[in-house]
Each structure stands twice: as structure tokens, then as C-alpha cells.
Amino acid sequence: MSDTVQNMLERAKLPVTSEELERLQRNYSVVEGWLEDCRFDEARASEPAAIYRLPTTDS
Amino acid sequence: MTDEVPSSIAEAGEWFRVGKTTSVELTRELLRRVHASQDTLAAFITITDEAALAAADRADRERAQGTDRGPLHGVPLGVKDIIATSDAPTTANSRVMDPSWGQRDDATVVRKLREAGAVILGKLGLSEYAIGSPDPDTGFRIPKNPWDLSRSPGGSSSGTGAAIAGGLILGGLGTDTGGSIRGPAAYCGISGLKATFGRVSKEGCVPLGYSLDNIGPMARTARDCAMMLQVLAGFDALDPCSADVPVPDMLGTLDGSVRGLRIGVPRQYFFDQPELSGEIRDAVLKAIEELKANGATVTEVNLTHAREARGAQRVIMLGEALAYHEKDLQTRPELYGKWTRGQLQQGALFTAADYVQAQRARSVIAAEVNRVLTDVDVLITPTTHIVAPTLASFNPDDRIRQPDFTSMWNLTGHPAMSVCCGFSEAGLPIGMQIVGRAFQEPTVFKVADAYQRVTDWHTRTPRIEVQVA
Numbered sequence: 001m002s003d004t005v006q007n008m009l010e011r012a013k014l015p016v017t018s019e020e021l022e023r024l025q026r027n028y029s030v031v032e033g034w035l036e037d038c039r040f041d042e043a044r045a046s047e048p049a050a051i052y053r054l055p056t057t058d059s
Numbered sequence: 060m061t062d063e064v065p066s067s068i069a070e071a072g073e074w075f076r077v078g079k080t081t082s083v084e085l086t087r088e089l090l091r092r093v094h095a096s097q098d099t100l101a102a103f104i105t106i107t108d109e110a111a112l113a114a115a116d117r118a119d120r121e122r123a124q125g126t127d128r129g130p131l132h133g134v135p136l137g138v139k140d141i142i143a144t145s146d147a148p149t150t151a152n153s154r155v156m157d158p159s160w161g162q163r164d165d166a167t168v169v170r171k172l173r174e175a176g177a178v179i180l181g182k183l184g185l186s187e188y189a190i191g192s193p194d195p196d197t198g199f200r201i202p203k204n205p206w207d208l209s210r211s212p213g214g215s216s217s218g219t220g221a222a223i224a225g226g227l228i229l230g231g232l233g234t235d236t237g238g239s240i241r242g243p244a245a246y247c248g249i250s251g252l253k254a255t256f257g258r259v260s261k262e263g264c265v266p267l268g269y270s271l272d273n274i275g276p277m278a279r280t281a282r283d284c285a286m287m288l289q290v291l292a293g294f295d296a297l298d299p300c301s302a303d304v305p306v307p308d309m310l311g312t313l314d315g316s317v318r319g320l321r322i323g324v325p326r327q328y329f330f331d332q333p334e335l336s337g338e339i340r341d342a343v344l345k346a347i348e349e350l351k352a353n354g355a356t357v358t359e360v361n362l363t364h365a366r367e368a369r370g371a372q373r374v375i376m377l378g379e380a381l382a383y384h385e386k387d388l389q390t391r392p393e394l395y396g397k398w399t400r401g402q403l404q405q406g407a408l409f410t411a412a413d414y415v416q417a418q419r420a421r422s423v424i425a426a427e428v429n430r431v432l433t434d435v436d437v438l439i440t441p442t443t444h445i446v447a448p449t450l451a452s453f454n455p456d457d458r459i460r461q462p463d464f465t466s467m468w469n470l471t472g473h474p475a476m477s478v479c480c481g482f483s484e485a486g487l488p489i490g491m492q493i494v495g496r497a498f499q500e501p502t503v504f505k506v507a508d509a510y511q512r513v514t515d516w517h518t519r520t521p522r523i524e525v526q527v528a
Contacts, residue, residue: 005408012381012407013389020397023456024404030459031408034370038413038420043367048418049270049425 004028062088066518068229068283071134075122082122082133086115086178089135093180093227099208101200102222104140105147106181111135114178121176130286132176137222137231140182141189142166142274143263151265152187152199154394155387166263167295168232168274175290180228184218189234189267190380191215191399192458193450201450204246205521206487210447213243219277220247224521230278230287236267236376238442238465240275241477245442245490248479250507250517251277252284253465255498256472257302259288260295266383268376270300271469280517281478281507285309288500304498312505315512318354320505322347323435328365332462335444342481342489343441346510350439353513355506360431360438364424368467371424373459374409374417375470381406398455425471432473432496437506440464442477442490464492474500478507479516488516 005025009016016024064085065071074080090108097103118133138144141151148161165173172179184202186192193201193211202217204210205225212221216233220243223231233240235253244251253273261274276287289310294303324330324347330340351357381388384403392400431438444462468475473494480491491510495503511517 008407008409009404012385014404014407015389015392016404020401020404023401024408027405027456027459028408031405034373035409035413035416037367037370038374038417040364040367040420040423042423043416043420046419046422048415049421 064088064226065229067279068130068134068286069280071229072130075133082115082118082178083112086111086135086180089227090180096225096227097200100203100205100221100225100227102184102202102218102225102227103137103181104150104152104184104199104218107147107179110146111178111180114173118176118178128176129290131172131290133178134230135178135180135228136172137180137183137219137228138169139185139216139219139232139234141185141234141265142169142232144169144179144182147182149182149265150199151189152185152191152197153399154198155391156265160265163263167260167297168291169263171290183222183231186215186217187396187399188265188384189215189236189239190402191396192455193453194396194398196396203450204447206248206447209449209451210487211246211450211453213246213447215239216243216277220244220249223247223249223277223279226520230276230283232274233277234264235273235275235469236271237372237469238463240273240277241442241465241475241490241492244277244477246447246488248488248516248519249277249279250281250284250476250478251275252288252476252500252503253468253474254288254292254500255302255474257300258474258498258500259291260293260298260301262295262297266379268379270379271372271376273469281476281504281511282310282313284476285313285504285508302498307501309501309504312501313508315509316354317350317506317509320355320437321435322350322355322357323360323431323438324357325360325362325365325438325440327361329440329464332444334462335441336446338483339441339444339446339489343439343491346480346491347439349513350506350510353509358435360435362427362431364420364427365467367420368424368470369463371417371420372466372470374413375421377403377406378409378414401455421470424467428471428473436495436502438494440492440494442492446483446485446487446489468494473497474503476503476507478510480510480514481516482519
């Protein structure tokens with residue numbers, strides 16, 4: 001997990017302090033939970049929302 | 060005039076009409092309070108005395124000549140300092156902010172307020188870039204909660220909430236990407252609305268989450284918010300997210316009646332979280348009973364994916380925020396406050412596929428809310444799970460693990476409003492959230508206004524006014 005976080009930050013070219021890295025690693029399970037939450041069955045079968053036109057109405 | 064001031068925008072209009080005060084007198088008194096409270100409340104970043112008094116004088120002269128620009132004419136307001144104004148810099152409470160934001164024209168919403176005759180007293184404090192946390196690193200003052208100066212007024216529209224509750228302005232603009240209008244409204248005991256996504260132009264506002272951001276009104280009462288939204292709403296070709304839909308009469312529905320209105324109560328998630336304060340749960344359920352006693356029907360509804368909405372909103376917000384801040388985070392990260400930096404860095408911890416998957420979840424969740432809202436007119440939930448916490452106890456690591464009742468409506472785009480529905484034993488305000496169908500803000504206002512006609516929570520004021528008088 002620590003490698004995953006470090007690799008993603010490096011890929012994004014984001015410099016972080018050791019304290020920040022430790023905090024991001026500590027909270028990574030929360031982020032993983034968010035990603036898992038987005039993968040419920042219906043969501044896997046859905047079209048994405050368009051950024052500039054939300055599906056708030058049927059029109 | 061004395062140092063007495065009107066309690067609402069609507070009352071200010073009455074006072075102007077009967078000659079009880081003038082815009083200049085009211086503006087002078089409020090500016091005095093603003094300056095006197097900067098060392099305690101710290102609500103403002105920039106105070107525009109000269110421009111405000113000039114606008115107030117213009118409003119008085121126009122009124123004397125028979126010109127009435129409507130309910131905001133001559134009314135002192137404030138603007139969150141993430142929205143551009145032509146007469147003051149825009150800092151976003153950050154050392155990173157491009158100074159050119161202080162050299163541009165008014166944002167569309169500010170232009171509309173000025174055209175309606177509003178008097179803008181200055182730029183209000185906020186969490187850095189609307190995502191940071193109370194953080195002395197940014198170099199700006201940290202707004203305090205007028206109900207208890209050791210507590211947070213909420214974020215990110217912290218200055219707007221503090222200034223209205225503290226009696227420094229009669230209304231103001233906030234922005235809301237996950238609850239940044241409604242949270243401060245709840246913590247400060249005032250009213251605040253996030254309108255339907257696209258209803259209010261966000262041109263001239265520093266972005267946080269492009270597809271989640273909203274500018275909206277905050278004031279003491281729902282009626283005042285409706286008056287403000289009437290001015291703010293409307294299509295704007297300068298904002299690619301702006302919705303080209305008619306603007307209804309926001310005030311026409313405010314007849315005090317909820318008879319026949321159908322209220323949906325999503326108990327699952329919004330009322331069953333172990334972290335939800337018992338005082339808040341009880342106050343919101345009691346408010347729902349009040350509405351029922353006044354003729355509304357109440358039914359329990361189920362929002363199956365309410366829990367998952369939080370994750371989708373976070374992934375989308377942080378991804379969009381990182382896209383905006385990427386270059387500055389790479390080249391001069393030390394200029395951000397540490398909490399802001401920590402939040403934005405989380406946007407690097409997922410992939411493009413994750414972002415798209417969050418948008419897929421968003422489609423499903425929005426469709427589900429639309430389905431539920433065919434059977435009921437509004438949904439009611441608590442706005443927050445706790446009352447205003449102390450600034451000293453703030454811990455962002457705890458915060459991301461807490462339940463969240465506001466961000467779901469940024470994800471789905473539906474209008475959502477917070478109004479005060481009680482106080483805790485410690486004397487801190489409690490917020491109730493009213494969610495409506497897309498582009499049906501008048502129904503949200505109708506419920507909120509009817510509630511405020513039979514309760515007096517929104518009329519209570521904190522003791523800070525004594526301290527600044």
C-alpha cells in the first residue's frame with residue numbers, strides 16, 4: 001500500500017513531505033473505500049453523468 | 060438612526076420605505092460593526108468602505124427620485140472572497156492565488172447584485188480555495204462562530220456564515236461544492252441555499268469541483284434567500300454549466316402553507332448513523348412533526364445509495380480540484396496551507412477510470428433521487444451530524460471518516476437548503492436540510508418559509524452583537 005501511494009504521487013509529480021506521505025498512506029483505506037463505493041452493480045452498468053449536463057431532469 | 064439594525068433583508072426594505080433608516084445610515088452602522096469585530100469574529104478579508112458608502116448613497120438618491128430596484132436596493136451584503144469583484148482583490152484565502160483575479164470585472168453574480176442596487180461591504184473569509192480547513196498557515200484571519208468564538212462557523216463559506224449570524228451584513232454569497240453553504244448555515248443558525256446545479260452562474264468564481272460548484276444565497280430567513288436567488292438566477296452564456304431554463308417567481312409560493320405538500324424522510328443513512336448527535340436527530344424529527352401538524356404529509360422513503368454518494372462526490376471533487384491546482388501543487392506546494400495541500404494531494408490517489416466510475420455512480424444516484432422525488436415534493440434530513448465543533452478540536456483525519464449529509468445533493472444537482480430548527484443544550488444552532496426537485500427551488504423556499512412562520516429559531520441572535528456594539 002505504501003508503494004501504491006508513493007507511486008501515484010510520483011506519477012502525478014506531486015512533491016510531498018514525509019509527514020504528508022505518512023498521512024496519505026494512513027488515510028488511503030478511506031480513499032479505497034470511496035472507490036469501492038462507486039462500483040456497485042448498477043453503477044457498473046450505467047453511462048457516466050455528463051459534466052455539463054447532470055441527469056437532474058428527464059428532459 | 061440608532062445602532063439598531065433591521066433583522067432581515069425584507070425588514071430593511073420596510074425600513075427604507077417608511078423612512079426609518081437610509082441605506083447610508085445602515086451601511087455606516089454595519090461597517091462600524093464589521094471593523095469593531097475583526098479581532099473577534101474576523102469575518103472579512105477585505106472591507107470596501109468607500110465603494111459601499113458610494114453604492115448606499117446612490118441607492119438613497121435613486122429611491123428619493125422614485126426608482127426602486129427591488130428588495131435588494133440599498134441592502135448591505137457581503138461576497139465570499141473566492142468570487143471576483145471589480146473593487147477588491149480576490150484572495151481565495153490563499154497565498155497561491157493569481158493576483159490578476161483582483162484586476163478583472165465583477166463576476167456575473169456580483170454584477171447582478173449591483174444592478175439590483177445591493178451594497179457590497181467587502182469580501183468574506185473562507186477556507187482556503189473552499190477546500191482547506193481553519194489554518195493559520197494561509198496568513199489570513201480565521202472566522203469564528205458568533206455563537207461561541209472558540210468554535211468553527213463551518214466551512215468553506217465561514218466568513219459569510221459568521222457575518223450574517225453576527226449581525227454584520229443582512230445577506231451574502233457563499234459557494235457550495237459539498238456543503239459549504241449549508242454547513243456554515245447550520246453551524247451559525249442562519250438560512251442558506253445551494254440551488255439546482257446550473258441555476259446560478261459561477262462565472263468569475265475560482266473553481267473547486269467544476270461539475271459540483273454552486274454559488275448561492277445565505278441570509279437569516281428563507282424569504283431573504285428567495286429574494287436573493289430571484290436576482291442571482293438565470294442563464295449565463297459565460298458559464299458552460301449554466302442551465303438555460305426559465306426562472307420562476309421565487310416568492311410567489313411563500314404563503315405560509317404546507318397543506319398537501321408531501322415530505323419524504325430518508326431515515327436510512329441520514330438518521331441512523333451512530334455519529335449523528337441525538338440532539339440533532341430529535342430536533343429535525345420534531346421540525347418534521349411541526350410541518351406535519353401544519354398540513355404536510357410525511358412518508359418514509361429509501362435512498363438505497365445514499366452512503367455511496369459520499370465516495371462518488373469525493374472522487375469527482377478531488378479529481379476536478381487536482382486538475383485545477385496541479386501545476387501550483389507541483390511547483391510551489393509550500394504556499395498552500397498544510398490542510399489544503401493534504402486534501403488536494405488525495406486527488407492523485409485514483410485513476411481516470413475511477414473518476415469515470417464515480418460519474419457512472421452519479422448517474423444512478425441522481426436517477427434514484429429523481430424517482431423518489433416523483434412521490435414526494437421535498438426530502439428532509441439533518442444538515443450536519445454534529446453542532447459546531449471547537450476550532451481547537453479540528454482534525455481532518457477524523458473528518459474524512461465522518462458521515463456527510465450535504466454532498467449527495469452536489470452530486471445529483473438537486474436544490475438543498477439549510478434552516479435553523481433548534482439549539483443544542485450548549486446553545487449551538489442545529490440545521491435542517493430541505494431538498495427539492497431539480498429547478499423547483501420555490502417549493503424548497505415554501506417549506507422553509509412556512510416552517511419559519513411557525514417557529515422562531517431563525518430570529519435568535521448570538522451575544523456577539525453586544526460585544527461589537
